[in-house]
Amino acid sequence: MRITFVIAVASLAGGNRVVATYARLLKARGHEVTVVSRPRPRRTLRDRLRAWRRGRPLPPHPRSPLFDALGDSHRVLDRRRPVVAEDLPDADVVIATWWETAEWVAALPASKGRKFYLLQDVELFDHLPVDRVRATYALPLRKLAVSDYIRDRVREEAPDSEIDLLPNAVDHAVFDAPPRARGTPLTVGFLHSIAPRKRIGLAFDAVASARLRLPDLRVISFGTTPATEDFPPDLIYRRAPPQQEIPKLYAACDLWLFTSAHEGFGLPLLEAMACRTPVLATSAGAAPDLIDGRNGRLLPPDPEAFSAEIETISRMDPTEWRAMSDAAHATAAAHSWEAATDRLLGYLREEIRS
Template structure:
């Protein structure tokens, strides 16, 4: 089978990582796979503001057409294009299936000729990012969720935002309304497509790299920076991701840390992530910056609790990675944690830093509970394997979803202009 994945950019994100996981594993199964990477992403206003039009134009001119130059190692062919526009799109090879992993590349995929392959959209989030950072949008979504018995994230896709965000949301919604075949990574995204856009989807949860993430106490590595505990080190360790985007919940994690720190002095706090803005972190938070997979594995493994504070997630790989490393996970009830982890993580409502702090204090005070949560987490994460996800996607791309997970069939729907839920709709998402 000949498959192309059309990225909107080559950014270092979880969604892009998922694409390269699929690409490499499909190559290993004997398929011809091309990853298409534009030098200039669709809707490049932010890039233009940050780097200037001359730099952006130079990037487009320097796009080489094929070969390396991307920030990921891959066994797939890489096709670099100046932009996802004609005539550059004509360079995408003929194939059997072409996949957009983001709303930003979905319109380009939908415009490709039939010779490029059947068009698919791998929906990994409701990517109207600005809505998740807007308090007014959250209030509207929470009201609609209560009124219509919807998950709050699904309700966000149904609201009518203020005028400032209306055009932006419309572009996202128009991309999700295209006649591409949809694959979702969690049930709530299937609910969005079903009840908001009246579209079917097939659910295929992501896998976890069990060959990369496993218990590793750092005993074979030299240096405290690698996560090794020194002899006699009895302090408890808490780890969380650091992100500058508000809906990732970094401020909530810090509030929970402060709650614990007021009560005890034997806990060490750490964060990892991009360095932008990290200078504002308190001095008592050890910041690890961007880390390699091997170092992240050791950080997970030597933490007593991993805190995942996001307000919303399309899927949310970090909690599963921490579970695979044998760490007790405290997470907001979002993404795959909300739907599939049973008792594999201790969960609290999102956007509630007080509940997060109380749960963290309780978990740190109870070694038996931490061990029980960690043990259940190890059992839970064993269900998320690429060896299951890749054949399922392979089956869907080949034209049959009989073995690929839950389907979501359109019924009724939500009037996107008013947010009304049709009387005959219901949530078909499997949240167990």
Template sequence: MRVTFILPNFTQVPIGGYKVVYRYANQLVNLGHQVVVVQSPLTECGANWFTRTRAYSSYLRRGAWGGHSYRPRWLTLDPRVSVLWRPSLAPAAIPDSDVVIATAWQTSEWVATYPPTKGEKFYLIQHLETWSGGNPDRVIATWTLPLRKIVIAKWLQDYAHAMGESAIYIPNGADPDEFDVDVPVVDRNGAHVGMTYHGAAWKGSKDGLKALDIVRSAFPNLRVTLFGTESRPLSLPDSVEYVVNPTRQVLRQIYNQVATFIGPSWSEGWGLPPMEAAMCGAALAVTDIGNMPAIYIRRCYRRRKILRRWPKT
């Protein structure tokens, strides 16, 4: 079977939604399917002249770097997966296929315009993407497009049903070869805490740091390790360790060093880092939102604590 994934642009840093798509691509080629991933700097359907011009300039610059500059370097993508870099996601730029899958609200608008030769149309929904900068009404309207919806979380399926839309629930999988317990929990520093740092307010990093300040007042020996794709924030105290763009090997080491991992997000479609940390044996303290408590309680280790309220900022 020929499968085409439509991704919004290219990323040089790890992003959870991209990781899920790339892993699907790897697994599908392992099953004998032909997989193509199409990426373009012009993600917005119906963009104005200025946006189209800027996107085309980006397309030419990256294309000039060579045939592999748009393949991810932060994740091993099977060489059998074809990656196409296109000036836009218009139908003429998309190969004929049996199945075509939109992976974000922007790409869903493009996929809805494709002729039948591009394949049966699906929409992989990994979050309610009203946070992404688009008009919220426009984002939500994509849920009613004539595409077969696949959601990664029960709360997203509930949202679809509330709109009168059907959606297939397929939870994200976990690879035990990628994340597992290397350091027994009893051998770890019980005062060592880990957290992902992200500049977006809805990721809750400031709330998490505020909570850790309160904990530190009671436990002065608290050790905190953060990691993220951004440069070290200037506001972080020297006592906080910060790792920029850790490799998968380094990330596994961090998860195996911390005794507790916290997830302070205000909203998550799934939330990969807490799940990965739990696979490595860390206890979890996560906000009671979306998918996080349900999936971790059911699928990960029993040693965890759900915080239902974070300190006011």
């Protein structure tokens, strides 16, 4: 098949990791795959003024290597503008991956392929034009949701929508680790983000509370933004680490903290568990579908709840922690991208035949 993905920008975001993985696997199976994106936004005068007031230079956008394997099959537009028919090859299928791209794909002629909308989040965010976002849920695109949460929320906004499930997975060739014992001292980790819904403050507060009882607690984090003065003391932080380093960061932890208020899926859940790291999580994204009490804990968004569980697990018998670690790995092992790609292809072929 000839398959085109339309993405907003080739960043390091988890949604792009999903698209890049599908694109790579589809191409490896002999399909003709194209990804089209816009360039990164230019730094605004306001951005530069903020950096000047802080007395720090404005850091460049972290480069994303996610689509390098596609070579010339990843096309970046000459400037930030909507994708139009002339930017895309004729294809059997074209897949939107974000609300703006859904608007663009809906306007394409039939020659660009049967139209799909990969729903990776419920994008009704305050900083977006929510009326336009909501309207995309009623567009005549076949919809694929990566989690039950997304499917159920979109159906609330567009009750007549038919939505199929296409759960995310994890690349076991990348995210894996051998069996291990719990570390000494205990190490917790989390993904850093300044997005309000990620609730990084909850992770910071949980660490601060846990350190009152576990003063030698070791803390690791990575993200795409620069370190700031509000980081916990002695935080080991890696900004935009090379992709091959990320599994090692997960595997260096005995617990992973997932503190989001809401998520479309939450890839770090599976990535951490694939690296044999149990997860303490809020009930966001796919966490209720993945965490069963044996491989981690679902917790209320309360730093004391996270802190208490960190302390409890720090005092577990080593064999109990090892059982949690093994259960986390087994959960991730049941979610492969090869199986997810089979499922995606099934939906695409079904639509083409209809």
